[in-house]
Amino acid sequence: MNRALALNPQAVEAPASQDALLEVSNLTLRRGKAVVLDGVSLALHSGETLGLIGESGAGKSTLAMALIGLLRAPEVQLEGSMRFRGTELVTLREADYRRLRGNKIGLIFQDATAALNPCFTVGEQIAEPLKRHLGLSKWDRRERAAELMHSVGIPEPALRLDAYPHELSGGMQQRVMIAIALACNPELLLADEPTSALDVTIQAQIMELILDRVRALNSSAVFVLHDLALGAQVCDRIAVMYAGQIVEEGPSERVLAAPLHPYTQGLKSCVVELGSSTLVPIRGQIPPLNAMPAGCRFAPRCPRAQAICGEQRPVAETRDGRQVACWFID
Numbered sequence: 001m002n003r004a005l006a007l008n009p010q011a012v013e014a015p016a017s018q019d020a021l022l023e024v025s026n027l028t029l030r031r032g033k034a035v036v037l038d039g040v041s042l043a044l045h046s047g048e049t050l051g052l053i054g055e056s057g058a059g060k061s062t063l064a065m066a067l068i069g070l071l072r073a074p075e076v077q078l079e080g081s082m083r084f085r086g087t088e089l090v091t092l093r094e095a096d097y098r099r100l101r102g103n104k105i106g107l108i109f110q111d112a113t114a115a116l117n118p119c120f121t122v123g124e125q126i127a128e129p130l131k132r133h134l135g136l137s138k139w140d141r142r143e144r145a146a147e148l149m150h151s152v153g154i155p156e157p158a159l160r161l162d163a164y165p166h167e168l169s170g171g172m173q174q175r176v177m178i179a180i181a182l183a184c185n186p187e188l189l190l191a192d193e194p195t196s197a198l199d200v201t202i203q204a205q206i207m208e209l210i211l212d213r214v215r216a217l218n219s220s221a222v223f224v225l226h227d228l229a230l231g232a233q234v235c236d237r238i239a240v241m242y243a244g245q246i247v248e249e250g251p252s253e254r255v256l257a258a259p260l261h262p263y264t265q266g267l268k269s270c271v272v273e274l275g276s277s278t279l280v281p282i283r284g285q286i287p288p289l290n291a292m293p294a295g296c297r298f299a300p301r302c303p304r305a306q307a308i309c310g311e312q313r314p315v316a317e318t319r320d321g322r323q324v325a326c327w328f329i330d
Contacts, residue, residue: 020083021046021220022067022188027080027090029066029244034289036062036076038244038297046187049214049221051231051252053267054241057286060224061110063241064190067222068107069097084188103133106181108210110193110224112173116165122149122176123161129183148179152209171202175209182213189214189221196226207234228267232256240264243286243297250322260324262302296327304328 022044029037037059044050052060065071067082069089082089084105089097101107109115117125126148127141136144142161149157152175165173174194181189191210195203211234214221225231231238232252239249240263248261259265266282284301293299299309308327316325 019045021048021085022222023081023083024063024067025081025083027063027066027078027082029062029071030077030079031075031289035292036244036289037066039080040241040244040246042239042246042249044188044220044222046220047218048237049211049223049235051223051225051235051238052241053225053228053231053238055226055267055286057243058241059244060241061192062244064107064192064222064224068101068105068190069094072097099133102129102180102186103184104187106184106186106189108174108177108181108189108191108194111197112177113165113170113197115177116173118165121162121164122168123163126161126176126179126183129180133184144183145179148183149176151213152176152179152182153205154179170198171206174198174202174206178206178210178213182217185217185219187219189219190224191221192224193226194223227271228256228264229271240267243292245297245325246316246323247298247326248322248324250320254320254322258320260319260322260329261298261326262304263298266301296325 020043024040024042027037027040028035040063052063054060062071066078067089069092072078078090080090084100116122123142123145126145130136130141130144146157146161149160154160154172154175160168165176168176194210195206198206210221223231223235232255235252237250238252238255239246240255240261241247242263248255248259248264255264256268259268269280270282282301287293287297287300293310295311296302296305296309296314299305302309306328314325314327316323317329319329
């Protein structure tokens, strides 16, 4: 049974959850003076899938990169807490992070063509985490790499082990990325727009593949996505991000069927459906980091905005089994 994902963007410290796999409490990430993530709090439990939904610039990928330790000081300044199985990640040494990265926490990058090393065969790249984290012998690594390629639907895996990335199609490269991310059976998988660089005919296959493998391993997953409808299809819960904050979070079916935050409603209105005759885009765009509004960050684009919205940040409230940060939910 899926359990609740807690959210309170205003809280100094997120409520303790003894059985949470991942807990993020009031996380703030700064690049110089710019606040990229602002008071993000959430929790994820074993076997649960979460979708981070929002426009480009919402902070979704930044949150994923911070979780896996690819955004750290001195490049950025982190405040708050990120705990994985009770281990604090914000202050974790890089040597300890390397033991988690690729082993307990896996990452599927957005563009496999850019992520895969062109100088090494795909077999060598799949075998690397097997050597680093599991200490398998050269023969065992090759055998396991072939098994992983077969598990992600790559035909004739024993022959393709010696192929270089450029010799594979985009869809095959993304399958290799999935094999690398899942090589050590991680407890948590972060998938950053895993299908954005693929043809639409391949996207559904890749998403189904990732979900099947995650469920087979009884792992948890965080998907970074743009599409609210896709998030509702593949995730147990959805957290809608805007300008570095989480504005609405809850069970995916409820969020898609009856969104409460004006931004979530705007995202739903932008979904093109067969037979639909109307499309209502959200006016404007996410403000630059050096010009964020003082109150609600969505206020300049919000059709409901009133004076208080430009002055004070709304506190997240519980409504209909979800958390919503808006002054005028009703």
